[in-house]
Amino acid sequence: MAPLMAFARADNRWGLRNHVLVLPLHSALSSTAREIADAIPGAVALGHDWSGEDDNDLERVISTLSGCAANPNNHSVVFLTLETPFEKEIVFRASSMSAQSLLEVSLPQMGSIAALTVSAKEITANLVVQASLEHRVEAPWSAILLGLECGGSDALSGITANPALGIASDRLVGLGATSVLGETTEILGAEHLLAARAIDPEVGKRIVATVARYESSINYEGIDLRGAQPSRGNIEGGLSTLEEKSLGAAKKAGNAPFTGVLEFAEIPQIPGLYFMDTPGHDIEQLAGFAAGHINIVVFTSGRGTPTGSPIMPVIKVSTNTPMFESLTDLIDLDAGTIAEGLETLEETGARIFDEICEVANGKLTRAERGGHQEFALSRMYGTVLG
Amino acid sequence: MRYLVAAMRTLLFLDPKDNIAVSLADLEVGQIIEQEEITITVLNPISRGHKIATQEINKGAGVIKYGERMGHATVDIKIGEHVHTHNVLGDRLSSEQL
Incomplete structure (x- = not known):
């Protein structure tokens, strides 16, 4: 097994990438952030639609954006701000979680978008040069924080x-x-199968309670999920009920014991297998992973998807060979070989493991090569202000 | 757990407790499948990846996949029938009135 090579952060965390993240803290600066990142190879932008709303989702938004800023895959961050108190809170929280350079370029201080763009490009380019001088060093396995995703x-x-x-x-x-x-x-x-694998009864109860909380919120809203879950695509693929989909989805987590349960965007503190309370929407859920300092993702798909992330490399695995063959520019590995009788589960599992190691060491994924950098804030409530 | 490798197989039997199997090919009406010591006559067209009943499933009884309950039959289901949304419903998050 080749050694794992990663970027050592000053606070003992490990980056599998070394981006300079250009992070607008208000939607008004999202296009500017993209313009800056597009001009500088090695920089990535994280555009979003939050405009400082002070609503029930405020804490969720602040924890998502500050967590993404502090993700260990970032070499450094250039915040673009309007200098509002909520934005200051995001910068403060990110700095409390990260030893990386976090710089701020503010529109009120620069006076115009044009001046902000010039200044932020200069700062970003200098950080990219600094990032280019860093080298990967041998890292422990604890450097890997893997996100398990299917869509x-x-x-x-x-x-x-x-x-x-x-x-x-x-x-x-x-x-x-x-x-x-x-x-x-x-x-x-x-959830009963996952709870049975919890390291202690408390963790098991939390897994069941997290699902119950979700289920009661759905029942409270009077929503009949049968129209959305399983989705029409799932049903065409042969899945009949939400439970059937879940029994299959849970297999991503193998058979290891569950160490803990994480809230959306919460950072795991010790190595192990976790469950994070995230929505089923793939891109929102990846935002929760990035904010929780996950630094690499494997995404299994039956129907195919281009989804990537500005922060984490996303390895795509097809469940069936016809989809792999029709979307070769999007999918990294084919697990349909198991159904074709060409490989055992163990052989395919070993191939996925090897790919995770190679991508962790710097190999570009199909999503990275294609420039797929999707991001969406997860919201629980409708926007009523603004 | 080691799944059966699918070479030369039409159906995938996932768990001994299951009353369905997953089809690895598009199945035609009248096709006869002899596998795992049972013989099944296909009663409906069944697409690859979809489920076929390997036992009689009475209305209200559990549909079992991976050895776990994934929902219940809404009508009596015969051996060889396509098992899908037209005859199965999840037990959870359903507004169904029985």
Whole structure:
């Protein structure tokens, strides 16, 4: 096994990438952030639509943006701000979680978008040069914080790609890495199986309670999820019920014991397997992972997806070979080989493990190569102000 | 757990407790499948990845996949029938009135 090579951060965390993140703290500066990052190779922008709303989602937004800023894959961050108190809170929280350089360029101080752009480009370019001088060094397995994601599931998801990913996840957890399963919607119906694997009864109760909290919120809203879960695509793929989808989705987490339960965007403190309370929407859920300092993701899909992230490399694994062959520019690995009779689950699991190691060491994913950098803030409530 | 490798197989039997199997090919009406010591005559067209009943499932009884309950039958289901949203409903988050 080749050694793991990563970027050592001053606070003992490890980056698998070395981006300079250009992070607007108000939607008014999102296009500017993109313009700056597009002009400078090595910089990435994280555009979003939050405009400083002080509503019930404020804490969720602040923890998402500050967590993303402090993600260990960032070499440094250039905040673009309007200098409002909420923005100051985001910068403050990010600095309390991260030893990386966090710089701020403010519109009130610069006087115009044009002046801000010139200044931020200069600062970003200098940081990119500094980042280019850093080298990967040998890292422990605990450097890997793996996110487990699935989307566009089909009936083969729970038979091919998900259990093969589970094998890779178990092996990483056994070596001392961290692995995080998300998507509360998609463990509903399988939570009793996950809870039975909790390291103690308290963690098991929290897994069940997290799903119950979600279920009661849905029932309170009077929503009949059957129209949305399983989705029309899932149903065409052969999945009939939410429980069926969940039983297959949970296989991504292998058979390791669950060390803990994380709130959306919460950072795991010790290595192990976790469950994070995230929504089923793939891009929102990836934002929760990035904010929780996950630094690499494996995304299994039956229908195919281009989804990537500005912060984390996302490895795409197909559940069936026809989809892999039609979307070769989007999908990194094919697990449909299991259904074709060409590979055992263990062999595919080993291939996924090897790919995680190579991508952790710097190999570009299809999503990175294609420039796919999706990001969406997760909101629980409708916007009533503004 | 080691799943059966699918070479030369039409159906995937995931767990001994299951009353369905997953089809690895598009199945035609009348097709006869002999596998795992049972013989099944296909009663509906069934797409690859979809489920076929390997046991009689009475209305209200659990549909079992991966050895776990994934919902219940809304009508009586015969061996060889397509098992999907037209005859199965989840037990949870459903507004169904029984």
